[in-house]
Amino acid sequence: MLVITCPVCGVEGEEADFHCGGEGHIARPATENPDGISDDAQRDYMFMRKNPKGVHFERWRCDRGCGKWFHACRDTVSMQIFGYYGITQRPPAALLKKADPLWQAHFEAAKKPSAKKAKS
Amino acid sequence: MSEALIITPLYDREAPGGLAIIMTEVVDLGMIDLRGLPKDKKFMDAAKAALGIALPTAPRTSAGMGDIVCLWMSPDQWLITCPRKAVGGLLAKLNASLEGIFSLAVDMSDARTIIRLEGDRVRETLMKGSSIDFTQSGYEAGTVRRMLFGEIAAMVHVVSEKPDVFHLMVFRSYAHHAWDWIEATAMKGSEVEFLSSAEAPPVV
Amino acid sequence: MSNKPYRVPTAGTGGTVGRVIDRSQMIDFQWNGRKYAGYEGDTLASALFANGIRVVGRSFKYHRPRGVLGFGSNEPNALVGVGSGNRQEPNLRATQVELHAGLTASAQNAWPSVEFDVGQVNSLASRLFPSGFYYKTFMWPQSFWKSVYEPIIRRAAGLGVAPEGPDPDTYEQFNCHCDVLVVGGGAAGLAAAEAASANGARVIIADENPQFGGISDIAGGTIGGEAQSKWIAATAASLAKSGNVHVMNRTTVVGHYHHNYVMMFERVAEHDPNLLSSGAPRHRLWKVRAKQVIIASGAIERPIPFANNDRPGVMLSTSVRAHLARYGVTPGYRGVVFTNNDDAYRTATDLLAAGVPVGRIIDVRAEPSGPLIEAAKSAGIEISAGSAICGLNAKSGGKHITSVKMAPYSTSGRVSGAEEEIACDFVAVSGGWNPVVHLHCHNGGKLDFDQKLQSFVPKPHADPVVTIGAANGTFGLGDLMTEAYAAGDKAGKAATGSKAAKAAAPKAASETEGNLEAIWFAPATGKYNEGNKHFIDYQNDVTAADLELAQREGYESVEHTKRYTTLGMATDQGKTSNIIGLGVLSGSTGKPIPEIGTTTFRPPYTPFSFGSIAGTQVGKLFHVVRRTALFDWHAEAGATWEPIGDWRRAYCYPKGEEDKHAAINREILTVRNKVGLLDASTLGKIEIKGPDAGALLDRVYTNKFSTLKPGRGRYGLMMNEMGFLFDDGVTVCLGENHYLMHTTSGGAERIVEWLEEWLQTEWTDMKVFVTAVTEQWSQYGVAGPKARALLEKLEGDVDFGADALSFMGMTEGTLAGTRVRVFRISFSGELSYEIAVPSHNGRAFWEKLLEAGEEFGVEPYGTEALHVLRAEKGFIAIGDETDGTVTPLDLGLNWAVSKKKADYLGKRALDLPHLAAENRKELVGLLTEDPNEVLPDGAYAVSEVSEKLPMDMIGQVTSTYWSPTLNRSIAMALVKQGRAKMGQKITFPVADGKVVRAEIVDPVFYDKEGERQNV
Structure with missing residues (x-):
């Protein structure tokens, strides 16, 4: 049983008061462009997950509190939680540095010019 | 519009003897669920104009005195309590004031019930059904907290302290469950006096 | 057979004997259907000793008579059933059951009686029960399982008797948070709690015993220049009064989980019928979130296995000493002490001081020396150094010890040479100390092997958890108090951010003790398999020979050996046996203990009630x-x-x-x-x-x-x-x-x-x-x-x-x-x-x-x-x-x-592709050939009914009813390419070889045009 702090309402609560929504930062291809999504791209979106052993970025919801979604950075082995950030935000650089290389590659691939600037 | 008889979910329940706290169902309060964006000044102003008080924006707080109390539920959601008879009028006023503003106000007077708990052992009684430690700082009068209580979704509002008065709000369908739970955990003889000065324990 | 009482008179002991009992308050209780009396403050175990009862149960596999070995929660033998009818609770440790008026208790695993047990033939046939017995025996033929093996196993397995009806008592749970949770109310725990509390922290200190103090009453040493117990009483009282420390006795910390989530089992009213009838719950389960956890859970003494070391009257040295000091009882009239360390000498001198003769101190060490040895010598107790017990004689079917045999012991582990027989009716044995590392390990804590202790001690934990005192391998009272104060202060400050000056630890000191000598097993002289058993795990009847056999059969991993022999898998989770088992394996494999490793420590530390797990959620809740x-x-x-x-x-x-x-x-x-x-x-x-x-x-x-x-x-x-x-x-x-x-x-x-x-x-x-x-x-x-x-x-x-x-x-x-x-x-x-x-x-x-x-x-x-x-x-x-x-x-x-x-x-x-495929199941209606036949819900349609399984399944019934409107049965089903099969018949093999046939039709059975709803 983890202790989780909701970054939205500040509630510190038991894991049972929250709901884990699995891996974060999965882009829904159809939202951007509903046409021309290949079967492979759709399959990856639906089923393929990083599932790292170590530091991971997950979606959580303050289920019994304010009802808002947020991101948490959690070590899947030690269960330590390193930090939280908004549901529409990217992981802060300090957390990304801790994360599994799979994650660094993920954001490297998705990096936009604006994100580059923010990195310094 | 003439309203028929008001039957609250716990109308036929009475607290049994031997409880360490006082428990009653609040029947004369109505509730309005209001949603809107706090960063939308038009919304905040319109809500204030209708309610007479500014909506609280700090998490887990409440605002208001007397008849109308606004409880913070979420960054974009409040529960407004007022006398049950006044709900219709207040809702109409709110809707008129919020006309054209991105918002949603609905009458929820019958969706939940409020159980009023009073006494020195209210906090510890609630701690038998919830993972929240109400004896910690942060649960002063005015505090609002949503939680899992006795396996169900619930919300508490610390109405006043010394003696402690808490409003426990649960959805209507769960009212009997919540009531039964408190009956079972608030019996005299089962009190926990957490972190109170106590007699010395026996030693070897 | 008359039992002689073993209550030691107080007279002449200067109040050091029977400290927690009140001899003016007699309490009647029942044991195995007979009435006895004990004193207020007694445990069931001590009251039975006082009444001369040493056999309190029968062992699980061999049904050998067993007596009390330990004290408190480490007891592996004396599991008893307490209460009756719907208040019957099995498998409680007699050493923890507090005597109260009207207590009824009985021995378990014995039929027809604990004194005469039919199952003891198992013991005579023990060669039929080697390690891995179940794996080796109940293998074949398969047809024997249901009719022969399972009934045998069911009758033999399981301990105790379940209650007859719903539990009439109440149970509940309580959730709270604290800054510092201290596990254990001995000197180390109290010192840590005091130091944490001085920082203004919200502290919980929990001890599983009715009394605080751990073993401070029998451990010697001084705090602030006075006997330990004086400081213990004063500190416990001031913490309880402080208002920021929740002091809990009768509360076992049973589990430690992620993020310092701690489960505590409080026996609120079990010991007091008046409390129970005034509305208190029998048990309360605490779920605590602690910012910092300090484990001061002490250490458990381990025995030295020797031939027939399970005879009633063989007890741990501290258990003998604690029973004497607290309840004024001894397991017999003349004792022998068998040890590899200095502490057991305290037991010998305490016994003698209370007027109980000590036949010998048998010490495996060649040259023991130090103040405790000197004290025993000057009290006139005979010491045989460099010796070990190599045999034990008993009468009355093993229920009454008459003497032990002793022979020279060499460091190679051999016991041989001239034997000597020493008359005694009980043996106090000490093989060293195992720090209680269970809680540290529940949530991933790792261990180090301590050569001096010959046991495991905690390594630093990833969570904010620290272990101190004997649980950390710190035994000298001076070091222990310094360590405890420092840990308490650090935890208090970490949790609260306080900058308060550190409370000074009072000066503490204890007698210097020499090193122990590692000994895992003192073999009987001669053929030790012949009728002699060296028990390691008392509760599961695992012997040294069982472990050696498992090793010979190729079980190299300790995790495999554990499951094969059931070592450490009983309700006591190997508290007294695990390290010895590792030691024996080390001896037979030639590998050092750290290489063998330990098995996993899982919650709970001790078993606790289902009632408390259910809590409020019974009946209408x-x-x-x-x-x-x-x-x-x-x-x-x-x-x-x-x-x-x-x-x-x-x-x-x-x-x-x-x-x-x-x-x-x-x-x-x-x-x-x-x-x-x-x-x-x-x-x-x-x-x-x-x-x-x-x-x-x-x-x-x-x-x-x-x-x-x-x-x-x-x-x-x-x-x-x-x-x-x-x-x-x-x-x-x-x-x-x-x-x-x-x-x-x-x-x-x-x-x-x-x-x-x-x-x-x-x-x-x-x-x-x-x-x-x-x-x-x-x-x-x-x-x-x-x-x-x-x-x-x-x-x-x-x-x-x-x-x-x-x-x-x-x-x-x-x-x-x-x-x-x-x-x-x-x-x-x-x-x-x-x-x-x-x-x-x-x-x-x-x-x-x-x-x-x-x-x-x-x-x-x-x-x-x-x-x-x-x-x-x-x-x-x-x-x-x-x-x-x-x-x-x-x-x-x-x-x-x-x-x-x-x-x-x-x-x-x-x-x-998989959703657009042509062979998807499609919704259809079904009309059975026989309009009165209602298909079973979920029935499978097959392409062809055949004897050979599996048949090719092509669909299943999703809704099936009797339609009174149409006066016939109707059903809907998902059938492969069903819409192309309109008018065809498909078959449903249902229960008992019956086959139902139905025609595929449109799923709208009534008012196809929808006229009725449009009026």
């Missing part, structure tokens, strides 16, 4: 029951119930002598011919409002909603992103950008969360608010040809005319004095309305509907009639026709799946 406003009305009307989620819905309303089937058929025909009323309040209701409300609906439903006009409704389907159908319902437009969505009863919470999730995480620019209003409204279906006539009788401003309120229309107004929302929707195919009223008016309005409908023969109908009515019309139900792998296209709902909309949830998935 066992499971949440959700009630609609009509709950009482349904009950009064004699409804039978159907659980839907946590809701209780009326299943049907049998009248008089009617059975359920008759009632359901009557209700269906009432709706078809007259008018019926349904409590549909559990349907999910969500208000959706905002500039993008229509756009949101378009994205979550498969069909278009943004074109809906105010006052109109539409039936919609929801898919998940995999393309699978998971909810349906009618959404109506209340006004501009304002909708009311209906969901299934089961989906009410899920769907509002679903909408929120997409709005918060994906379509973050959409301006829409959604609020669940399910319980605000009670909603009633009024269905049947007379529905309109009934509603028109009610006073109000709602126009029910066919044109004013056409099919799929909605309106708001007043009816029978109540604000209402009226929806003209139909799940039965009849002329039908759903009326929503504020729930406080629910029952009153329902009764008005009944009153108004009386002249039309109105009757309520339940969920089963609802289902038959919808199945007759071929309407699907989520959860019946869907199972999470079914698309709307599989169900033939293509008309509701938009091809034009660019994007909605699940749309892209429908084009994936």
